[in-house]
Amino acid sequence: MSMLKILAGALAAGVVLCAPFLANAEDLVTNNRIGLAKAPNKLVFRMTTDGPSNNMPDTAAGYRKLFEDFIRKHPDWQIETQLMTGDIGQEQARLLEQAKSGAAPDCAAVDSFVLPLFKKAGVLKSFSPYFKKEEIDQLFPFIREGVTGEDGKLYAWWWSTDLRVLYRNKEIVPDAPQTWDDLKKAGLASVEKGMEGILFNGGRYEGTTFDWVANFWAQGGDLVDKSGKPVFGEGENKAKFVKAVNFYRELVESGAAPKRVATIGNYDDFNAAAAAGTTALFVGGNWQLGQLKSTLDDAQFAKWTFSPLPGPTADQRSTGTGGWTVASFSADPKKVEFCAAIARDIYMGPANEVQGQLPTRADLYGKYKVFSTPDNKAFAEALQKGRARPGASVYPEISNQIQIMMGKVLTGAESTEQAVNEAFAASMAAYDRLK
Template identity: 65%
Template sequence: MNYLTRRVVAVAAAAMVAFPVFAEDLVTNERAGKADAPNKLVLALPAWESPSFSAVPAWADGYKKLYGDFISKHPDWQIDFQYQSDDTGQVAARLLEQAKAGNAPDCSAIDSFVLQQFIDNKVLKPMTPYFTKEQVADLFPFIRDVVVAKDDQLYAWWWATDIRVLWRNTDIVPAAPKTWADLKKAALASKEKGMEGVLFNAGRWEGTTFDWLANFWSQGGKLVDTDAKPIFGEGDNRAKMIKAVDYYKDLVDSGAAPKRVLNIKAYDDINAAAAAGTTALFVGGNFQYGQLKNALEPDDFAKWQPSPLPGPTESQHSAGTGGWAFGSFSNDPKKVEFCADLVKEVYNGPANALQDQLPTQRSLFDKYDQFKTPIDKGFAAALENGNARPGVAIYPEISNQIQIMMGDVLSGTKSTEEAVDAAYKASLAAYSSK
C-alpha cells in the first residue's frame, strides 16, 4: 500500500465524474451478482483491490462500477469475495498450501513476487485459450517470461506493475546520468550546489535489495540456478556481485552519497529530502510520482524527472519490477474462463486506469490518457529492461543476506569480498536446510 499515492485518488476521482449510477444491490462487500445466481466464483483479493476498500473512496466507487458493469453482462454468475491480509508472504504460503490440498479459491490475486512458486508447483490452471497470442506478445518481456511456462502455457495474467528509476531535479542535474560514472559525477556536482548527493535505500528492509539488484542484473548476474539454488557467490556471478556492491561503496566513500543512506529504509525518508530541497538525485520508483507531486509546490515538482537506472555502461541497464497477477485454481473449465474474463474486463486496463497502476501491455500506455504523459512513456521504456525477483522459496533469505552485506560494506565493517562470501555462505546454508 505504500506504493499507492494521492495522485491515484485524484485520477480516479476525475474519472468518477462520468460514471453513471449503478445497481448497488449487485455489488456489496461480500459479493457481486445476484444471491440466487446458478454459478458461483470464489475470488480472493487484497483489500485495496476490492469494493470494500474504504481508505480511498474513489477506488471503492470505481471498483463497484467496474464489477457492476461486469456482473450485469454475466447475470448467471455470482462472485463471492475473500479478502487477504497485508502480509503477502504469509498469504502466499497459505494459498499454496490450500492449492496443494485442493481447497484454494477459484480465482485469486497473486503477488508477482511469488507467482513463479505457484507455476512451479503446477497448481494453476492454464489460461491460454482465453488470451490471444497478440495479447501475450504485447506483454513486457520480464512479465511474459514468468506467466508463460516452458510448456508454452499461460498460467496467470499479470495486470499491474511498477518500476525502479532514477529521479533527478533537472535544475541541478539537467542531463540524465546513463552510467554509474555519470551518476557519481552528477552527485558530486550537486554537492557543490549545496545538495547531499544521491540517496538510496541501504537500511535493513526489502527495498534496499530490490532497488540495488538492478546493478547486479544489468551485468547479467544470476541469483539462483534452475533448481533455485543460490549461485550469486560463485564464478562470474561473484565477480558481478562484487562489482555492483563496490559501485555503491564508491558512492559513499567518495561522498557522492551520504553515509546516512545506511539508515534509509523507507521511500518516505527520500521524499522528505526531496521536499526539503536537500537532494537532487535519488533511486526510487515510479510510484513516487504522486508522492512528490503532493509534497512539492507545482513549480518545484515540475523540475523533477525520472530516467532509467544507470548501468555500468550505456548499453547495460536493468530495473526491478513488481506488481500483481491473477490465476485460477479451479478444476471447472467454466470457472477458469470466467476468472479470465473478469481479469480482462475489470482489471487489465480499467483497473490500471482507476488506480493509476502501470499496465503490463505496451498498447495500454497508448489507450489510456493518464499513461500518455512523457513521464509514463519513460516508465514504459524502462519496463523493457525490467527484471522480476526470482519467485523461489529461498529468495527472502537471499534478500536478507544482501541487506546485511550492504550494511557491512557501506559501514566499513567488512570488505566487499568478505561480505559477499558471507552472504553467499549463509544463503547456501539456508537453502540446504529446507
C-alpha cells in the same frame, strides 16, 4: 391501452425486482466487500493496494468505479476482499503455504518474482480457457514465459510491469547522472544544498534487492545459471557482485546517501521526502511519477523529472522489470472463471490506465492515450534494457539473503566480502534443499 398498462406494470415490477442489484457505489464497494452481501456466490480475493484501498485518492476512486461497473455485470456474485500488508515477501510466503495446505483464498495477487514457486508447487488453476490466443500472443515474451507452465497452460495473468528509474529535482540536480560516479557527485552536491542525499530501499524488503540488482546486471552479471543454480558468488560474477554492493556502500560512507537508507523498505518514503523537500534524488518505480503528480502542487511537481538508472559506465545500463499477476487457487471451476474475469475485465488494460501501471500486452500501448505520453514513451524505451528476476525456485531466498547482506554492508557491520560470502552460502544451502 390495457395491454400497454400490463406491459408498463411488468416493467415497473422488473425495476423493483432489479433495484437491489442497482445499488449505489457505497453499497457495492466497501472496505472488505464488493457486491451485495446477499449475492448467492462469494469469491475471496486477496489483493494488494491495486484496488479501491489504494492510498492515492484519485487511483482509489478509479478502482472503485472499475469494480462497481464489474460487479454490476455480475450481480449474483460478491467479492470478499482481503488486503495484504506492505511486507510482500512475508505475504507471498504465507499465501504459498496456505495454497499448499488448501487454505488459500479463491483468487489472489501473486508477485511475479515468486510465481515460479507457485507453479512448481502445482497450486495454481489454469486460466487458459478464459483468455484468447491473440491476447496471450500480445504478451511480452518474458511475461508470456512467466505465466506459462511446462504443460503449455496459462496459470496466471501478469497484468502490469514496471521498471526502476532515477528521480531528481532539476533545481538541485540539473543534469541526469550517467554513471555511478556522476550519481555520487550529485548526491554530495545535493547534501551541500541542504538535502539528505540519494534515497533508496536498503531494509528488509524485496524492493531493496530489485532496485539494487540492476547495478549487478548492468555489468553482465547473473544471479543463477540456466539450471537455476546460484552463481553470483563465483568467479567473474562474484567480482561484479562485490563491485555493485560496494557502489551502494560508498554512497553511504561518503555521505552521498543517508545512513537511514538501511532501514527504508517502502517507496512511499521517497514521495514523502520529495513532498517535504528533504531529498533531490531517489531510486524509484515508474508508477511514482503519477504519485508525485498527485502529491505535489503543480509548481513543485514541475521541478521533478526522471532518467535511466546510471551504470558503472554510461554504456552499461540495466533496470529491473517486475509486476503483479492475478491467479486462482480454487477447486470450484465457477470461482476460477470468475477470478479470470476479474483479471481480464478489470486488470488487463483498465487498471493499467487507472494506475499508470505499464501494460504487459504490446497492443495496449496504442489503445490507451496515457501510454502514448512522452513520459510513458521514455519508460517504454527504458524497458528495452529491462531484465526480469530469474524464474528460479531459489530466487526468493537469494533475494532474502541480499536484503540481509545489504543491512550488514550499509551499516558497516561486516565487510562486503564477508557479507557476500555469507549470502552466497545461504543461497546455495537453499538451492540444495529445493533440488
